[in-house]
Amino acid sequence: MTRPKKRFPQLLYLLTALVCLILAGVSLWSNNLRVPTDALPTPDELNLLPESYAGNVVIPYNIAPLNFNIGNKASEYITCFTSTKGKPIVVKGKNVRISKRLWRQLLESNKGNALYATVYVKRDGVWFFFPSVRFQIAPDPIDTWLVYLLSEPAGANVGSVKLVKRELESFKEKELAVLKKGEPTLYLALSPAVHPSLPIVAFTSDGSRIPINFLNEAAPTSFSQGASIRLTSTEGAFNEIPQHQNPLKSIREAFPSWSRDGKYLYASLATGSGLSSGFHLIRRPFYATSLKTGPADTLINTRLLKKSAVTPQLSPDGKYLLFCLTTDGNQPLWHKSSDLYVLNLSDGAWKSLSIANSIDVDNQPVWSSNGRWIVFGSNRQDGTYTRLYIAYFDAEGTVHKPFILPQRNPTTNDNLFKSYLAPAVVSKPNTTAQLRMMSFMIDAFDSH
Amino acid sequence: MRIKHMNGKTIYAEKERGKAAGLSQTAIRIRRYTLMLFLVFVLLETILFRRHFLWKLQELDLFAYTASYLTETLRLQGGLLRYVASFFTQFFYLPWLGTLLYIVVLLALSKLVVVGFSLKRHLYPFSFIPSLTALLSLTELGYEASNLHVQGYAFVVPFGTMALIAGFIWYRRFHTTRSRTLFLFAWTLLAYPFIGVYALMGTLLMLVYTVSLPEESLNARWLPLLAGLCSIVLVPLFNRNVLFAGDEISGTYTALLPAFAFGEAYLWLPYIVLSITLLALIPSLRSTKTDASNLVRMSSFVLFTAILLMVHLCGNRDHAFYNELAMERACTSEDWQQTLELSGKAAIHRNAFTASYTDLSRFKLGLTGKPAEVTLSPFSGALISYEYGKVEAMRQLCMNQAASNGMNVHVLKYLTLAARSTGYSALAAKYVEPLKNTLFHRKWAMEQALLIDASR
Numbered sequence: 001m002t003r004p005k006k007r008f009p010q011l012l013y014l015l016t017a018l019v020c021l022i023l024a025g026v027s028l029w030s031n032n033l034r035v036p037t038d039a040l041p042t043p044d045e046l047n048l049l050p051e052s053y054a055g056n057v058v059i060p061y062n063i064a065p066l067n068f069n070i071g072n073k074a075s076e077y078i079t080c081f082t083s084t085k086g087k088p089i090v091v092k093g094k095n096v097r098i099s100k101r102l103w104r105q106l107l108e109s110n111k112g113n114a115l116y117a118t119v120y121v122k123r124d125g126v127w128f129f130f131p132s133v134r135f136q137i138a139p140d141p142i143d144t145w146l147v148y149l150l151s152e153p154a155g156a157n158v159g160s161v162k163l164v165k166r167e168l169e170s171f172k173e174k175e176l177a178v179l180k181k182g183e184p185t186l187y188l189a190l191s192p193a194v195h196p197s198l199p200i201v202a203f204t205s206d207g208s209r210i211p212i213n214f215l216n217e218a219a220p221t222s223f224s225q226g227a228s229i230r231l232t233s234t235e236g237a238f239n240e241i242p243q244h245q246n247p248l249k250s251i252r253e254a255f256p257s258w259s260r261d262g263k264y265l266y267a268s269l270a271t272g273s274g275l276s277s278g279f280h281l282i283r284r285p286f287y288a289t290s291l292k293t294g295p296a297d298t299l300i301n302t303r304l305l306k307k308s309a310v311t312p313q314l315s316p317d318g319k320y321l322l323f324c325l326t327t328d329g330n331q332p333l334w335h336k337s338s339d340l341y342v343l344n345l346s347d348g349a350w351k352s353l354s355i356a357n358s359i360d361v362d363n364q365p366v367w368s369s370n371g372r373w374i375v376f377g378s379n380r381q382d383g384t385y386t387r388l389y390i391a392y393f394d395a396e397g398t399v400h401k402p403f404i405l406p407q408r409n410p411t412t413n414d415n416l417f418k419s420y421l422a423p424a425v426v427s428k429p430n431t432t433a434q435l436r437m438m439s440f441m442i443d444a445f446d447s448h
Numbered sequence: 449m450r451i452k453h454m455n456g457k458t459i460y461a462e463k464e465r466g467k468a469a470g471l472s473q474t475a476i477r478i479r480r481y482t483l484m485l486f487l488v489f490v491l492l493e494t495i496l497f498r499r500h501f502l503w504k505l506q507e508l509d510l511f512a513y514t515a516s517y518l519t520e521t522l523r524l525q526g527g528l529l530r531y532v533a534s535f536f537t538q539f540f541y542l543p544w545l546g547t548l549l550y551i552v553v554l555l556a557l558s559k560l561v562v563v564g565f566s567l568k569r570h571l572y573p574f575s576f577i578p579s580l581t582a583l584l585s586l587t588e589l590g591y592e593a594s595n596l597h598v599q600g601y602a603f604v605v606p607f608g609t610m611a612l613i614a615g616f617i618w619y620r621r622f623h624t625t626r627s628r629t630l631f632l633f634a635w636t637l638l639a640y641p642f643i644g645v646y647a648l649m650g651t652l653l654m655l656v657y658t659v660s661l662p663e664e665s666l667n668a669r670w671l672p673l674l675a676g677l678c679s680i681v682l683v684p685l686f687n688r689n690v691l692f693a694g695d696e697i698s699g700t701y702t703a704l705l706p707a708f709a710f711g712e713a714y715l716w717l718p719y720i721v722l723s724i725t726l727l728a729l730i731p732s733l734r735s736t737k738t739d740a741s742n743l744v745r746m747s748s749f750v751l752f753t754a755i756l757l758m759v760h761l762c763g764n765r766d767h768a769f770y771n772e773l774a775m776e777r778a779c780t781s782e783d784w785q786q787t788l789e790l791s792g793k794a795a796i797h798r799n800a801f802t803a804s805y806t807d808l809s810r811f812k813l814g815l816t817g818k819p820a821e822v823t824l825s826p827f828s829g830a831l832i833s834y835e836y837g838k839v840e841a842m843r844q845l846c847m848n849q850a851a852s853n854g855m856n857v858h859v860l861k862y863l864t865l866a867a868r869s870t871g872y873s874a875l876a877a878k879y880v881e882p883l884k885n886t887l888f889h890r891k892w893a894m895e896q897a898l899l900i901d902a903s904r
Contacts, residue, residue, distance in 0.1 A: 152851040382875040384867075414878060415516045417855055 035080045035090060036120050036127035046119055046130040047071030050381075050404045050413070058392035058400040059115075059135050060142040060373060061107040062169050065098035066135070066403070069410050074121035074128075081117050083110040083137070095410075100170060111139040136400075138392050140372035142168055143427045146388070146405070147176075153384050153419040162418075168425075171408040193256045193265075198288060202231050202256035202265060229256045229267055231291065254279070255311050259318060262286065265293055266312040266321065279308040281323060281343070300343060300350060309341070311364065316371040319345055320397060324363050325352075338363050340376060344397060353399045356391045367393075368425045374399065375423045386419035474742045475569055478749050482573045486558075486580075489756055490551050493587050493763060499543040500773035501593075504827065505602055506540040507858040508594055512885040521599070525692050525703035526608075526644025533600025533607055540602070541888035553606045554579035557613075564613040565729040570745045573752030574729065580759050581722040582606040587763035588715055591826045597707040597853060604704055609722065611643045612650030619654045620733075625668045628658065629675040636679035641691055644703035648684070649723070651676050657730050717762060721755075767797035775805040776828045779835070784809040801825040808835055830862040839866050855882065857889055864896055868903065876900045 048054045049069040059066065070077055079096045081089040086109045089102045107115070116132040150162040163176040192203040228251075257266045265286050268279035280301050285294040299321065300309050306327070313322040326338035339357040343350040356362065358380035365376040374393050377386040381404075391402035405420075407413065494502060511517070511534040521531045536553070540546030561567065561575040582605040589596075598604055615635050622628045632654055639647035655676040659669055684700040692700075708715045771794035778787040787809035794802055800823040810816045812835065824832055824845070833842035843866040846859045860879050867876035877900050883893035 152847065382878050383872045384875050385878075409516070411516070414881065415514075415520075417850060 035078060035088075035118075036122075036129075039120050039127035039129040042121070042128035042130060044072060044128075044130070046133065048133065049410055052389065052402065052404045053135075054133055056401055057135050057403045058138050059107075059403065060140065060168075060390075060392075061111045061137050062104075062141040062144075063107075063390075064168060064170050064406045065100055065103040066406050067095075067097050067408060067410050069095050070119055070121070072119075072121060072130075074123050076122035078120040079117055080120070081106060081115060083107075083115045084113045085109045097408075104169075107137055110137050113137055136392075138372065140370055140392075142373045142390065143368050143370075143425045144169055145426045145428070146375065146423060147426060148388065148423040149421040150418045151421055153386065166405075171406075193258050195258055196260060196262045198262065198291075199233055200231055200291065201233075202229055202258065204229055204254040204256070229253045229265070229293075231293075252279075253282075257312050257314060258286075259314050260316055261318075262288065264314075266299075266314055267296075268308065268310045268312065268323075269296060269298075270308070278302040278306060279310055281309045281312055281321070299345075299348075307337075313365055313367060315367050315393075316369060320371075320393075321345055322365040322367065322374065324365070336360055336379075340365050340374075342397065342399070353391075356389070356399050356402045361386070364421065364423060366423050366425055369427055373425065374402075375405075375425050376402070377420060377423065378402075381413065384419075385413075385417070386421060387413055388420045388423055472742075474745060475572075478745050479572055482576065482749060482752060485753070485756065486576050487551065489760075490554060490579075490583060491547070493583060493760065494550060495543055495547040498587065498770065499547075500770060500777050501589075502540040502543040502546055502602075503777055504773050505593060506537050506546070506888075508853075508856050509534055509537045509600055510854075510856045510860070510882065510886070511535050511538040511600075512882045513887070514882070514885045517882070517885070523692070525640075525687065525700065526642065526646070528642035529604060529608055529611065529644060529646065529704060530599040533603035535600070536603040536607075537600040538887055550602065550606075553603065553610075554582060557582065557606045557610050560610050560613045560617075561729070564617045565732055567729070567732060571732055571748055573748045574725070576752060577725045577755055578609050578722055579606065580755055581718040581725065582609065584721075584759045584762055585718040587759070588718065590764045590766055590769055592706075592708065592712060592715065594826055594849070595707065595709075595853060598704055599854075601706060605718070605722075608643055608646035608649075608704060609726075611639070612646045612653060613726075615639060615647070615650040616653050616657070620657070625671050628654075628672040632672050632676040633679050636676070636683045637686075640683050640687055645701070645705055648680050648701070649726075651680050653726055653730075656727055657733070660730055660734070662734065768794070768799040768802060771797050772799060772801045772805070772825060773827070775802055775809075776825070776831065779805055779808060779828070779831055782812075784812040788813070801828075804832060808832055811836075828858075830858070834862060834865055839869050842866050843870075857883065857886070861889070861892070864893075868896065868900055871903070873900050873904045 046054070047070065049071050053066055053068055070079075074094075077092065077094045077096075079091045081091075081098070081103075083106055086106045087102070089098060089106060091098055115135040115137055117135070118132045119130045121128050121130075144167060146166045146168050148164055148166070150164050151160075160178050162178050164173060165176055166173045192201050194201055252270045253267055255268045258264070259266070263286055265284045267282055267284065269282045270279045280303075281299040282296040283299055284296050286292075287294065300323075302309050302325070305325070307325050308327070309323050309325055311324050314320075315322070321343040323341055323343065324338050325341050326335045336359070338361050340353040340362050341350055342353055353374075356374070356376070358378055360383055361377075361379040363377050363386075365374050367374060372393055374391045376389055376391070378389050379386055381387050388405040389402040390405060392400040394400065404413070518531060521527045521534070524530060536549055537546070539549050558575040558579045561578055562572070567575050585605045586602050593601075619628070619631055619635070622631050632651060635654070636647055636651045639650065655673055658672045658676075661669075684703075688700045705719070706715070771790065775787050775790045775794070778784075778790055787805055791802060791806040791809070804823045804825065807816070807819045807822075811818060818836060822832055822836060829845045830842045830849075833839075833845060842862055846863045846866065849856075850859045850863070860883055864876050864879040864883070867873075867879055877897070880893050880896045880900065883889045884897065886893070
């Protein structure tokens with residue numbers, strides 16, 4: 001009975017010594033993370049991986065840490081993140097992994113300010129530094145969640161499709177469902193759009209599926225003649241709401257998108273008989289009482305351009321319409337000509353989002369709920385696999401340089417042989433509704 | 449082999465050991481012959497008859513020495529077993545080395561059966577039956593090998609069986625109702641994420657053992673039985689919803705089983721025999737008999753020989769298929785002369801694909817022009833398309849293969865070539881990267897990486 005009493009102080013001493021040792025170790029380690037004061041400038045170019053982080057990128061203050069790797073050769077690496085206010089973040093190593101807590105503190109206390117990342121490298125015992133990489137911290141946040149499909153890239157006709165939700169403020173990711181049925185491009189072709197207030201979905205119905213030609217980049221790909229936008233109730237079984245049928249069979253209509261108030265339906269419409277004939281951007285009024293759409297107003301006529309304007313997405317404030325302009329048909333998934341454009345609905349002017357576009361495919365643009373951020377897909381990294389990019393859309397309607405969706409390990413995308421498709425930026429991912437929506441649309445497609 | 453080189457002194461020592469262990473001369477002979485027969489049979493069925501098939505198996509697999517490959521594999525149901533099995537499968541690149549490892553694993557499995565079921569001496573030949581069924585699961589395969597959806601398939605069955613027997617051995621150490629119940633639940637919960645369906649099979653084995661115990665009261669039986677059955681049903685569901693979210697329910701209960709098509713039901717034979725064998729061995733645990741008559745011993749040896757024969761007869765014996773694989777291997781190493789020689793040797797056992805390889809080698813040697821029609825093998829359509837310059841068709845084939853079965857060495861190689869030859873350097877670099885981290889394809893990958901860098 002007396003032995004434990006004797007042992008207690010010994011254990012206490014041992015624990016105290018252990019804590020002291022740990023503290024000494026931490027102190028020693030943190031002392032090593034001092035930024036070199038005697039570093040010299042280097043004429044070399046900084047090789048950041050991913051490349052899209054380099055050069056005046058605008059980031060939301062609530063985004064996950066922009067971890068990156070340094071591609072330049074050196075024996076030691078130190079990266080220092082500084083801004084106007086707050087304590088700088090110092091990270092050691094070639095693979096820059098930033099503390100989520102420190103990153104958040106720094107960004108939140110510097111909304112609207114610039115953030116600088118200075119990389120120091122040690123070569124032959126001498127420290128050098130690269131010109132600082134500048135990030136602009138936007139005062140506008142981005143929604144917390146990003147929901148997307150992870151599928152085979154365009155070109156593979158089979159395989160499973162995963163529905164994934166990702167927290168944008170961290171790296172938390174969860175697979176919501178695995179769909180082995182149907183190909184991703186078909187789901188996208190259906191392009192379902194849920195009405196903001198009524199239990200109605202608008203989708204594209206393509207009476208006769210035409211084979212999609214992935215092998216020939218220049219080949220026209222399009223919905224067949226007779227493709228039209230249909231409305232269906234999401235309550236109960238597949239229950240199509242009859243609409244007025246267009247007397248001209250050559251007319252094709254696709255890519256529905258609702259206005260925020262649900263009073264208008266934006267879409268793409270082609271009148272020519274050829275498969276490669278261009279799609280115009282149109283808008284139809286929607287009458288909630290009769291659940292019917294009215295006659296179309298043409299917003300952009302692409303006849304002279306010999307291109308197609310597809311996948312319209314109205315900004316939350318209703319002022320801008322994002323869309324893709326592509327040659328030959330209406331599938332912007334793999335045509336390199338596909339670029340992002342924006343239409344100012346107040347004056348009818350439209351322009352290319354040049355700073356966001358690349359020489360490769362740029363597609364599937366979507367808005368954040370505050371209308372300040374655009375998330376879109378691009379194949380610019382390797383020409384085949386679609387990755388998601390985020391770009392700032394300021395109050396003047398100007399888009400800024402985009403950056404790739406941050407990953408805990410920046411090489412994640414290099415090792416991933418899947419494409420990101422159908423992104424949606426949401427504040428609360430309603431898993432059940434999305435799952436139901438996907439299975440519903442796939443069933444709907446099968447039944448057609 | 450060992451017997452042939454043995455001198456009299458060695459044999460004498462073995463007899464002494466046998467006597468010390470209480471074995472009769474017949475028992476020693478039967479053990480020796482069983483082991484010899486088993487080893488010779490496995491060698492015949494693998495390296496002698498199927499060395500090109502074994503090489504092909506590693507081409508259809510991928511093991512990369514990277515942290516991301518490990519984490520990605522562990523994220524799958526039965527991830528650890530996939531990882532270990534895939535690690536061993538890579539050695540089939542050198543078929544003799546892979547076979548050697550395979551034999552060691554099969555012998556370890558039979559040893560574990562002896563220990564796990566406390567197999568009596570006269571039942572010694574039975575210990576090889578699980579190993580033989582594992583062998584059959586490999587030798588019965590033909591073109592199905594390209595569509596199994598299981599990484600490292602060749603080693604999954606023996607390692608999975610070993611894991612479940614190991615769990616069974618552990619379970620037998622518990623004697624109270626509470627400890628058994630807890631173990632059953634803990635085993636299923638902890639083992640399932642790592643070894644998939646083999647954990648469920650282990651639980652089932654433990655349940656049958658518990659029920660078969662004669663001295664147990666009804667109360668001592670139903671609690672573990674209930675816990676075991678609930679675990680079998682609920683643990684995979686729990687894993688599906690928490691750890692491996694999104695997977696299909698059917699896939700949850702068949703994790704690590706091959707995806708045979710409806711018309712390939714006969715391919716389940718090894719799994720059926722394996723299950724029956726393991727369950728049938730449980731009564732032997734109750735037997736108190738330490739030895740039996742020579743007739744019983746001979747009977748078990750005869751049964752072993754019969755199963756040996758069954759494994760041989762049920763194995764894939766499509767010679768044209770094996771000729772095709774030999775020719776494919778020669779084509780892969782661009783040895784067109786050897787391909788032609790193999791074509792000559794395969795005069796009797798030919799198929800459309802061997803004809804296709806013959807045409808290709810003749811074309812490559814300048815003996816003929818491009819054929820009007822090309823027959824693409826399910827295994828190597830990409831190879832033939834590439835050699836005839838049909839790069840887009842090859843890319844399409846590979847993309848579809850990757851979509852249905854995941855990336856493997858074969859697909860990555862041809863996607864690299866497709867991307868490089870069409871000027872997609874960044875894409876080619878992406879495809880070649882995993883190959884750089886393999887043991888046997890690293891050299892090829894590094895050569896390609898140099899070419900890709902030069903073209904940038």
